[in-house]
Amino acid sequence: MTPETVTRLRAEAPACRDVLHFNNAGASLMPEPVFQTMTRYLDDERRMGGYEAGAQNQLVLDRFYAAFARLIGAEPGEIAYQESATRAWDMVLYGLRWQAGDEVIIHVSDYVSNTLALMQMAERRGIVISQCPSDAHGQMDVAALAAMIGARTRLVSVSHIPTQGGIVQPVAEIGRVARAAGVPFLLDACQSLGQVVVNVDEIGCDFLTGTGRKFLRGPRGTGVLYVRNAAMDLMDPPFVDGHSAAVDGDRIKWQPGARRFEAFEQNYAGKAGLAAAVDYALRLGMADIEARLVGLAAELRHGLKGLAGVTVHDQGLRQGGIVTFSKDGIASGALSARLHGQGINTSVSRAHWAPLDFAARGLPDMVRASVHAYNSEDEVARFVAAIAAA
Secondary structure, eight states: OOOOHHHHHHHHHHGGGGGGOOOOTTOOOOHHOOOOOHHHHHHHHHOOHHHHHHTTTTTHHHHHHOOOHHHEEEEGEEEEEEEEHHHHHHHHHBBBBBOTOEEEEEEETOOOOHHHHHHHHHHHHHHHEEEBOOOSSSSSSSSHHHHHOOOOOOEEEEEEOOSSSSSOOOOHHHHHHHHHHHOEEEOOOOTBBBBBBOOOHHHTOOOEEEEEESSOOOOOSOEEEEOOGOOOOOOBOOOOOTTTTTEEETEEEEESSGGGGGOOOOHHHHHHHHHHHHHHHHHHHHHHHHHHHHHHHHHHHHHHHHHHTTTEOOOSSSSSSSSEEEEBBBBBHHHHHHHHHTEEEEEEEGGSSSHHHHHTTOOOEEEEEOOOEEEEEHHHHHHHHHHHOO
């Protein structure tokens, strides 16, 4: 990515003038074209009414499906709008036809919302939750996964990039194992969409879920669900309304494709904004975005590792743009608050967000610094200096 492109990215994110934003794993800074798309849509609602604005902007709203299809290498009919990554993930889990004794295989790095939903299904339906061990790099052990899959395995579920560290799971290898065994594969791409190149055919996942507010730089309250055409009938949508289905005599006639998993009432301005955010990423090129932010994160890790008393906790043979660390003598919450007072945005990764991983590794609360392509090398240096001085 050229210096001129980075300068333009920063100019199109006005907050870069005021803050050093290393909280992209929480919510990225929205680029100006996304903001303008949303405000235009809201202005149409204000001027002409909600239904009328929807009809006026139908092409803008339909762009959501084509944009995401291009982003992840899918078909538009395999894409559904959701209010969040968690609700998209729940749509899959609660829609699968579970029977008592069915097994789902996960990894210790999973996000707490996924863990809680699985625990609830274990209580309700009697499913069995099995943890695949980690390899020497802390990522899912693909050979162990292959040996674990048995006759009652009904799902493999993995977080592509966990919330609490820079590890990028070997999802293509996981997908090959799941596919060879004929077991559906659910990929939580909440942190990976917009951060790294994601292609559902190369990965081999049957379901993918993600959010708009993180590395895609879209609005809050938006998300996406991908369901492979071949896997569409593996699920019964857990919710239904007149948008997702119709009455056909004494039967339910579902909408074709993934829109059967949508609801009529949506955040339409947010949907338009998220489509604009995806188009923004596509214009830049996901390969260039990934190379830029991965390079910045590597520079940040290197700088932090050179500081006395600082421990970087990231694992993985391959690492992305999320950097987690702690510093001796100061609690991570207090350190993050001190940084905020200096105009530096981070977040704190706490045990309750990934309880299995924190318990397994004995992790402390960690500062989470997550970079994006619009961040600069000067900001990395400033951040490292701030940690040194803390």
